Amino acid sequence: MSQAYLSISRVDMAFSRGGVTNPVLADVNLDIQRGEYISLIGHSGCGKSTVLNIVAGLLRATSGGVIVDGREVNAPGPDRALVFQNHSLLPWLTVYQNVEIAVQKIFQGKRSAAEQRDWILHNLEMVSMSHALDRLPAEISGGMKQRVGIARALAMEPKVLLLDEPFGALDALTRAHLQDEVMRIQSELHNTVMMITHDVDEAVLLSDRIVMMTNGPSATIGQVLDIDLPRPRDRLELADDARYTHYRHEVLSFLYEKQRKVEPIGSARARSAATAKRESAAMRA
């Protein structure tokens, strides 16, 4: 276990507001190998973004911790680049400048201005955005914004790439196109990726492993599914592949049978405890 590249160990997370604590995550454990592509799937509100934000360092876990490449995470940093669902480009900067702001900061003093420029252009090239360097985010489509967000993240040369529903806001065609692009980039760069998704097909197509989360409160990892499909993967060929269908079915049955009816005993107990606590708090109020 010690050779895991990214290791999430015994993470608990609770948000408290006005004296009421809301347990979101309980005992989340996950080890990820270098170069692995992991998808995180689960029902809305179970705490997927919270896990990702803890790995990013944007949130501090209530207890437990995250280790990336032997170093404990305690603040955000460019070694864990994040791509948000809503792209989060800075609207007053052009496509080029949106990548530049990160590259300048991260490589200042390490690379010359010319090298930085080449590196920015290279990353925008990789996501096929070279044609729109001087456009503002408001002037490009949603899919293009998401590409720039990915380019900005890749340009940080992160140890771990964190994607929070990167294609969630896109139409099906654009989404498929970007998925292919991410697969191609991944086959070149062998990044370590953690991606949140709601889309079962996307999870099976892209991942080496799918991590399925139980429903909150006190959500944890319910099941981990190894996706043993050869790469490069082609969505059309896979559509008829028996293993693909099997994996898909596994995830669907986790989401729509196990997480609907039978809950893991631990989480059910935690939930009833939490409800009891909330009720007694309400009575006192």
Added chain:
Amino acid sequence: MSDTTSIAGLAPASAAPPAWRMHALTLYRRFAQHVLPPLVVLMLLVTIWELLCTRPGAALPPPSQVLSDTWELIIDPFFDNGGNDVGLAWQILASLERVAYGYLLAVIAGVSLGVLVGQSTWALRGLDPIFQVLRTVPPLAWLPISLAGFQDSNPSAIFVIFITAIWPIIINTSVGIRNIPEDYRNVARVIRLNGIEYFWKIMLPAASPYIFSGLRIGVGLSWLAIVAAEMLIGGVGIGFFIWDAWNSSRISDIILALVYVGVVGFLLDRIVAWAGRRVTRGTTPA
């Protein structure tokens, strides 16, 4: 914005005619849509005024008489006979100079205080109630106290401009800072911008639509206040020119000065608005 609609309206026809004709047509449309209507209304108003004031016993001069009375002032705005007896251009420039000093100080102090109040909850709690009270004090009410403080009329006028313009700048800046989306902060945290970089690269541009709406209100108020303040402090300046004209019953001079004051105020507003559009391109106010 309406410029783009007029261009867009032209687009279907644009295939055939050559570029210069298209350009001329665009200019013509722009003229017809933006210049012609106010011109027509203006002519109408001037005519009514002329008709009303040429009757015997009218208290105010008609426009034709204003023009002939003030012709000397209009054609020679740069004369200088010493003392207060200088051309209207000098009068207006003197006022603009005071506004420039007071306004620039207000911009610097206002944006800084706005950032402080927007960033820190404690500064907000401590300062905001005080600001809310002080900003309701009318500009001229500050004049006696600043005369007492500065013992001199020019810095007092500048101070009145400063204190008039600063409130909308502070308030808009702090609202803009508080409305910076969490995502932008997160981007800054991930790439580890330090405080100064965050200020210049994220905070100011993200808040700039709000800041500029404060700056625009501020410049308008400055111009309102300077004319009133100058009436009281005297010296060269368009405000005292108006007061002086009133004391010597040169009603036509007053009317001419009012036109100039209006036009200059309009231009100031447009300049700040234009600067705002340049700086905040892409960032639409939330």
